[in-house]
Amino acid sequence: QVRLVESGGGLVQPGGSLRLSCAASGMAFSINVMGWYRQSPGKQRELVARISVTGGTNYADSVKGRFTISRDNAKNTVYLQMNSLNPEDTAVYYCNSLSFNTGYWGQGTQVTVSS
DSSP states (O other): OOEEEEEOOEEEOTTOOEEEEEEEESSOGGGSEEEEEEEOTTSOOEEEEEEOTTSOEEEOTTTTTTEEEEEETTTTEEEEEEOSOOGGGOEEEEEEEEETTEEEEOOOEEEEEOO
């Protein structure tokens, strides 16, 4: 079955960096659009960044210039490099895959930005 497993979350001070990873299995990774979403308490889940099968990317306005999404098809893994983190980035971050209108979610990883 399809599995998406996120890792790399944690507690970081404002201005710090984290790198999230999402390892996929049970799927043809290279033909999936991969995305990172986040959800804070009391808020809807929102798209953070997405990367297409050809490597094209798009980002939420709030993270442009600070976050970078990338993928390694040989490792079936998608990454989210997060720099210049601020408390508003605190959320559970979820990995998402999408192919032919079929999507899957990971279990999420908590990112907390606090001094």
